[in-house]
Amino acid sequence: MNEEIKTFTxxxxxxxxxxxxxxxxxxxxxxxxxxESLTTSQSEIEGVNRFVIVVNITEPQxxxxxxxxxxxxxxxxxxxxxxEETIFQESGMFxxxxxxxxxxxQIQNIxxxxxxxxxxxxxxxxxxxxxxxxxxxxxxxRDLNIFGIMQFVRSGRISVTKxxxxxxxxLLAFNNQ
Amino acid sequence: xxxTQTIETSKASVSKTERITGSEAIIKxxxxxxxxxxxxxxxxxxxxxxxxxxxxxxDIHHVLTRHEQGAAHAAQGFARISGRVGVAIxxxxxxxxxxxxxxxxxxxxxxxxxxITGQVPSNLLGTxxxxxxxxxxxxxxxxKWNHQVTDASEIPEVLAKAFYxxxxxxxxxxxxxxxxxxxxxxxxxxxxxxxxxxxYNPVPKIEINDVKAAAKLINAAKKPMIVWGQGVILGxxxxxxxxxxxxxxxxxxxxxxxxxxxxxSHPLNIGMVGMHGNYAPNKLTNExxxxxxxxxxxDDRVTGDLNTYAKQAKVVHFEIDxxxxxxxxxxxxxxxxxxxxxxxxxxxxxNENSHKAWHQEFKDLYAIExxxxxxxxxxxxxxxxxxxxVLKEINIQxxxxxxxxxxxxxxxxxxxxxxxxxxTKSNITSGGLGTMGFALPAAIGxxxxxxxxxxVAIIGDGGFQMNIQELGTIFQQKVPVKIVVLNNEFLGMVxxxxxxxxxxxxxxxxxxxxxxxxxxxxxxxxxKRIAKRDQLADAVKEMIASKExxxxxxxxxxxxxxxxxxxxxxSVSDIRLS
Numbered sequence: 001m002n003e004e005i006k007t008f009t010x011x012x013x014x015x016x017x018x019x020x021x022x023x024x025x026x027x028x029x030x031x032x033x034x035x036e037s038l039t040t041s042q043s044e045i046e047g048v049n050r051f052v053i054v055v056n057i058t059e060p061q062x063x064x065x066x067x068x069x070x071x072x073x074x075x076x077x078x079x080x081x082x083x084e085e086t087i088f089q090e091s092g093m094f095x096x097x098x099x100x101x102x103x104x105x106q107i108q109n110i111x112x113x114x115x116x117x118x119x120x121x122x123x124x125x126x127x128x129x130x131x132x133x134x135x136x137x138x139x140x141x142r143d144l145n146i147f148g149i150m151q152f153v154r155s156g157r158i159s160v161t162k163x164x165x166x167x168x169x170x171l172l173a174f175n176n177q
Numbered sequence: 178x179x180x181t182q183t184i185e186t187s188k189a190s191v192s193k194t195e196r197i198t199g200s201e202a203i204i205k206x207x208x209x210x211x212x213x214x215x216x217x218x219x220x221x222x223x224x225x226x227x228x229x230x231x232x233x234x235x236d237i238h239h240v241l242t243r244h245e246q247g248a249a250h251a252a253q254g255f256a257r258i259s260g261r262v263g264v265a266i267x268x269x270x271x272x273x274x275x276x277x278x279x280x281x282x283x284x285x286x287x288x289x290x291x292x293i294t295g296q297v298p299s300n301l302l303g304t305x306x307x308x309x310x311x312x313x314x315x316x317x318x319x320x321k322w323n324h325q326v327t328d329a330s331e332i333p334e335v336l337a338k339a340f341y342x343x344x345x346x347x348x349x350x351x352x353x354x355x356x357x358x359x360x361x362x363x364x365x366x367x368x369x370x371x372x373x374x375x376x377y378n379p380v381p382k383i384e385i386n387d388v389k390a391a392a393k394l395i396n397a398a399k400k401p402m403i404v405w406g407q408g409v410i411l412g413x414x415x416x417x418x419x420x421x422x423x424x425x426x427x428x429x430x431x432x433x434x435x436x437x438x439x440x441x442s443h444p445l446n447i448g449m450v451g452m453h454g455n456y457a458p459n460k461l462t463n464e465x466x467x468x469x470x471x472x473x474x475x476d477d478r479v480t481g482d483l484n485t486y487a488k489q490a491k492v493v494h495f496e497i498d499x500x501x502x503x504x505x506x507x508x509x510x511x512x513x514x515x516x517x518x519x520x521x522x523x524x525x526x527x528n529e530n531s532h533k534a535w536h537q538e539f540k541d542l543y544a545i546e547x548x549x550x551x552x553x554x555x556x557x558x559x560x561x562x563x564x565x566x567v568l569k570e571i572n573i574q575x576x577x578x579x580x581x582x583x584x585x586x587x588x589x590x591x592x593x594x595x596x597x598x599x600x601t602k603s604n605i606t607s608g609g610l611g612t613m614g615f616a617l618p619a620a621i622g623x624x625x626x627x628x629x630x631x632x633v634a635i636i637g638d639g640g641f642q643m644n645i646q647e648l649g650t651i652f653q654q655k656v657p658v659k660i661v662v663l664n665n666e667f668l669g670m671v672x673x674x675x676x677x678x679x680x681x682x683x684x685x686x687x688x689x690x691x692x693x694x695x696x697x698x699x700x701x702x703x704x705k706r707i708a709k710r711d712q713l714a715d716a717v718k719e720m721i722a723s724k725e726x727x728x729x730x731x732x733x734x735x736x737x738x739x740x741x742x743x744x745x746x747x748s749v750s751d752i753r754l755s
Contacts, residue, residue, distance in 0.1 A: 067500030174375040
């Protein structure tokens with residue numbers, strides 16, 4: 001198996017219980033694996049949460065770690081995917097001084113070309129939101145940095161997979177047992 | 178959000194509703210789960226439960242240990258000898274943290290435990306209240322499951338789930354932390370046993386095609402070898418293993434945790450694998466053509482260097498826990514499922530065989546090990562007593578029927594190597610975690626779970642002093658455990674490593690010991706110290722014959738080493754005989 005370090009997106013479907021985040025992050029910590037990003041939210045199924053975690057590891061490591069997740073009582077199912085197997089996005093927010101919007105005409109072009117969205121504008125500042133790949137958000141950040149950014153924040157990766165993940169079927173099968 | 182996904186009810190459940198307190202509900206849940214003995218230590222945050230234990234003292238026997246660590250290990254010993262769930266209980270803060278070593282031990286050795294801890298009232302959570310610790314946070318990496326209860330109404334469902342999770346599939350410890358207000362609060366009590374959790378599949382379904390693939394490899398093998406682990410015992414697969422071994426004529430070795438699943442005297446039992454295991458099964462791991470692993474997890478103490486471990490062999494892995502497959506050793510065929518069902522499915526597909534010449538190779542290597550190691554261990558001619566001859570004498574006097582509870586270190590390796598086991602669940606030791614101080618409390622739990630059995634704790638002078646306070650429990654509860662302290666006045670295994678790998682720099686391994694017999698006497702436990710070979714047989718006889726607890730201290734040779742030995746990180750092929 002390939003021992004090369006790659007970016008993997010780990011998707012974990014879980015019950016929505018207190019303490020589970022701790023249990024999951026401990027599995028990384030114990031193996032000295034750094035988490036690049038972690039997002040958790042409601043999934044497509046009522047009452048089922050989904051963790052999306054990005055890590056840079058080898059495929060054998062990914063396989064083993066999936067086994068450890070699945071072993072946790074409240075984990076319904078865990079998967080790992082390469083970038084090619086997923087559709088993924090991140091979101092960045094930029095808070096910038098409002099006068100720049102009027103004094104620096106280039107900023108308007110940057111906003112237009114980057115497909116960023118203006119979330120709010122007031123006398124003091126305006127807020128831009130940009131969703132996309134990491135490099136698109138980073139490129140926007142570099143462009144805006146020249147003029148000064150008051151605040152910047154980027155979300156963790158959210159992703160959906162190209163292949164089907166049959167969680168609903170799995171839960172139905174349990175109920176019919 | 179719903180806390181559990183417990184479904185349906187078992188017919189045996191108590192279904193009538195009654196209004197009771199949370200603490201009474203806890204006791205009723207324990208009784209409904211068949212708990213009649215639990216081990217623990219009271220304190221502020223668990224007092225309401227102790228008040229109920231007082232009321233229910235005729236239904237459920239609470240054993241006051243002298244330390245919460247003792248309670249956890251006693252519950253482990255109880256579980257290991259009986260296959261039942263061991264229960265330990267403690268208060269918040271230090272009470273709860275003192276359980277952790279036992280819980281970690283149970284986690285790595287797959288022992289079913291339910292630990293109940295009291296917690297500060299829910300309105301004080303997170304305020305650094307007196308005796309508050311985040312025991313859920315602390316115990317998360319060492320529990321199969323844990324959960325904090327802050328409302329009395331949750332108690333029946335959570336405890337039902339706790340017992341189900343602890344004992345199902347690959348067993349393990351569960352910790353339930355219950356705030357004091359939840360203990361005082363009231364609920365409409367109704368107990369339904371848990372029979373399933375939707376996100377948890379404890380026993381994978383056996384794929385018959387995998388069993389067929391396994392059988393094909395085994396039938397074609399010229400030099401097959403089995404290594405079984407505790408999965409055989411946990412899965413109640415002892416008879417199935419025996420049938421497989423006998424039908425296919427496969428030499429079978431065991432890990433420390435698998436010991437006693439097949440009697441020591443069985444002709445195809447070729448001994449222990451691992452760091453201080455037998456010469457033949459270690460050496461021939463790298464000669465076999467098919468390695469059949471059953472309910473074992475290829476621990477590093479078993480495999481040594483993975484890059485030179487059984488590389489020539491096809492590996493067939495029978496395992497209940499999917500996370501263990503391909504974790505350390507690649508399996509050419511993996512059969513997921515309960516060990517008993519898997520082996521029973523395998524049996525009819527196996528060809529009868531005897532592998533006589535191959536088996537002879539094990540016998541030949543055993544002869545070498547006997548000459549170079551075993552002879553001097555069991556039939557020494559030097560003046561000082563060996564640990565091995567003590568074990569041999571215990572075998573003789575107990576006729577191989579004793580359950581041996583060993584601590585951690587040289588004496589443990591000697592106990593595992595030389596004990597003769599007739600019955601399963603007879604080797605109770607701290608395998609994965611290597612917890613010194615395990616044996617004395619674990620022996621208490623084992624003897625109480627199986628009073629009909631002779632339970633002999635084998636402990637070093639170091640480990641004895643790690644939970645020596647449990648002599649108080651033995652005295653108060655009148656538990657007739659037999660204690661053998663093999664005293665070499667050293668932390669022997671560490672000293673052995675210092676001798677072999679650190680140029681004999683004996684840093685902090687020499688022990689100036691107290692008079693153990695006098696200490697035992699303080700607890701009204703009879704005892705004897707011996708140091709001469711001609712005293713040994715009579716002393717062991719006296720100990721075994723004692724109807725009460727008894728301490729036999731044997732002063733053994735100070736600087737004996739345990740061999741064979743695979744140095745840490747070396748190949749199993751490089752096992753040393755001296």
